[in-house]
Amino acid sequence: MTKLRLDRAPAAPLPLRFLLTVPLWGVLAGVLLIVDGDVALRTRWSPATLALVHAFTLGVLGNAMFGSILQFLPAAAGVTLRGGERSGRWLHGLFNVGVLLLVAGMHQRWPFGLMTAAMVLPAAFVMLALMVVPGLLAAAGQRLLRAGFGVALASALVTAALGAVLALGLAGRLAVPLMVWTDVHASWGVLGWIVVLLATVARVVMPMFQGTGSVPEAAQATWLAGVVAMLVAVAGLRAGSAVAGVVAAPVLIFAGAGLWLQWRAPRLRRGPLVDSWRAGLIALACAALALPIAPGGMLAASVGLGLALPLLVTAMMLEIVPFIGWIALHRHCGRGIQLPGVQRLLPEADKRRVLLAQPLLLSLPAAMAWPSASLARVAGVALVLVWSLTGWTLLGAGRRARHFLRSLEKSR
Amino acid sequence: MQNNLSTVCGVADAPLLELDLRDLPSPEPMMRALAAADALRPGQAVQVLTPLLPTPLLDLLQARGWPATATLLAGGGARVLIRCPLGDDEAAA
Numbered sequence: 452m453t454k455l456r457l458d459r460a461p462a463a464p465l466p467l468r469f470l471l472t473v474p475l476w477g478v479l480a481g482v483l484l485i486v487d488g489d490v491a492l493r494t495r496w497s498p499a500t501l502a503l504v505h506a507f508t509l510g511v512l513g514n515a516m517f518g519s520i521l522q523f524l525p526a527a528a529g530v531t532l533r534g535g536e537r538s539g540r541w542l543h544g545l546f547n548v549g550v551l552l553l554v555a556g557m558h559q560r561w562p563f564g565l566m567t568a569a570m571v572l573p574a575a576f577v578m579l580a581l582m583v584v585p586g587l588l589a590a591a592g593q594r595l596l597r598a599g600f601g602v603a604l605a606s607a608l609v610t611a612a613l614g615a616v617l618a619l620g621l622a623g624r625l626a627v628p629l630m631v632w633t634d635v636h637a638s639w640g641v642l643g644w645i646v647v648l649l650a651t652v653a654r655v656v657m658p659m660f661q662g663t664g665s666v667p668e669a670a671q672a673t674w675l676a677g678v679v680a681m682l683v684a685v686a687g688l689r690a691g692s693a694v695a696g697v698v699a700a701p702v703l704i705f706a707g708a709g710l711w712l713q714w715r716a717p718r719l720r721r722g723p724l725v726d727s728w729r730a731g732l733i734a735l736a737c738a739a740l741a742l743p744i745a746p747g748g749m750l751a752a753s754v755g756l757g758l759a760l761p762l763l764v765t766a767m768m769l770e771i772v773p774f775i776g777w778i779a780l781h782r783h784c785g786r787g788i789q790l791p792g793v794q795r796l797l798p799e800a801d802k803r804r805v806l807l808a809q810p811l812l813l814s815l816p817a818a819m820a821w822p823s824a825s826l827a828r829v830a831g832v833a834l835v836l837v838w839s840l841t842g843w844t845l846l847g848a849g850r851r852a853r854h855f856l857r858s859l860e861k862s863r
Numbered sequence: 864m865q866n867n868l869s870t871v872c873g874v875a876d877a878p879l880l881e882l883d884l885r886d887l888p889s890p891e892p893m894m895r896a897l898a899a900a901d902a903l904r905p906g907q908a909v910q911v912l913t914p915l916l917p918t919p920l921l922d923l924l925q926a927r928g929w930p931a932t933a934t935l936l937a938g939g940g941a942r943v944l945i946r947c948p949l950g951d952d953e954a955a956a
């Protein structure tokens with residue numbers, strides 16, 4: 452048993468800063484699609500496609516991953532974060548400025564944007580690692596959880612470093628065989644960073660929030676080791692079309708295991724979170740199946756990066772954000788005041804509304820399957836609508852907290 | 864759903880309560896632990912068993928200047944001992 456130090460717990464607003472930035476990037480992705488139309492959906496290599504992919508992978512999913520790490524690691528693994536609130540604010544600024552530069556650089560083939568992003572974004576990932584890794588190494592217990600975070604962070608660093616090389620290649624500053632290394636970069640980013648992190652967090656939060664059983668330690672450890680072996684093989688072989696199958700298999704296993712756990716749950720907590728995860732995991736399984744089948748991986752990317760993974764993180768954000776708001780309210784009010792419960796800050800009906808809006812996003816794979824400018828713009832509008840609703844709903848927790856404080860002042 | 868409230872031993876002149884919140888769905892453990900802490904009078908203590916290390920709770924208690932110690936349990940979860948300091952005016956009020 453280990454006594455823990457309690458003097459370096461994270462200040463609440465830092466993860467919130469990242470999480471509330473997520474919907475802004477979702478809206479921006481929609482705007483990009485409205486502006487570019489089907490140009491962004493016809494080929495992997497067009498500037499518009501690359502910009503859209505990174506609005507999702509870094510803007511939407513990256514901010515969600517950064518926020519979750521900063522919120523979850525101290526709580527679940529007793530990891531003390533380095534750097535505190537001020538470094539966190541810098542990290543948020545650095546990361547999001549970097550993503551803006553990269554997306555603009557890709558979209559406009561703007562060498563300055565690409566080259567600056569090639570320095571700023573790896574620096575942001577290194578900074579995240581510096582904030583997290585010393586505590587990760589020093590913490591006690593929860594070895595598998597910490598190993599999962601370790602693999603995810605290492606993958607993120609590899610992805611960012613490769614991304615920087617590719618960005619310099621795109622800017623014409625380095626001669627790089629772009630296609631081959633893009634597959635390696637994309638595999639490490641999507642599988643090693645995003646899916647590993649999600650699976651690591653899911654093993655802890657699914658039982659707690661959804662009432663499922665948890666994946667046996669040996670099974671999760673084997674899956675994690677398999678992922679690492681596959682990623683190393685992908686980098687070593689750089690074997691073009693084989694990469695798709697290699698990446699799809701562990702994603703399919705993760706999605707299947709999650710669905711199986713929900714199906715076999717002893718006390719499943721029915722509600723928007725469980726339904727969103729069910730829908731998200733089914734969509735993720737479809738994306739994994741489509742990856743080796745549909746040519747070019749575009750359909751898989753539209754379902755996986757545009758719909759499935761964002762839905763999984765959105766559902767978790769709808770739980771975490773009101774919780775952080777509730778803690779902040781407690782801090783503000785002190786004791787002796789009857790505060791509204793977490794559920795009152797963000798009611799289940801509001802979360803369900805976000806879930807019910809998700810089918811609009813099916814227009815994205817539809818626009819991929821039947822490319823036309825108008826269908827692509829419909830998908831863009833759908834993205835703007837769904838992410839605006841998500842943002843409005845998340846901010847609702849803050850609105851209700853402020854309303855409570857105002858009525859408290861009046862009653863005094 | 865398990866929610867054991869048992870008297871474990873005495874601290875000063877008040878008994879030490881233990882609240883097992885490990886089987887409750889999130890965010891109930893945090894809400895109940897905080898409610899139990901808020902119900903303490905100066906000098907009293909409560910021990911809560913939580914499914915994870917409740918960092919936000921510890922953070923909040925620390926901001927109030929309340930002593931709290933957390934111990935990770937071998938099978939997962941944590942045991943947290945929360946004390947309301949003797950001179951806590953708000954509690955006394």
Ligand code: HEM
Nearest residue numbers: 495508568569572610611614615617618629633637640641
């Ligand atoms: C860490 C999360 C990241 C993920 C998940 C990710 C994902 C991807 C994916 C899926 C592709 C393939 C796009 C396609 O086929 O259309 C790609 C390409 C690319 N990424 Fe990333 N990326 C990440 C970070 C970065 C960073 C930090 C940079 C730059 C600093 C970057 C630069 C690039 C470039 C330049 C390409 C395209 C290269 C080419 O045209 O061949 N990426 N990325």
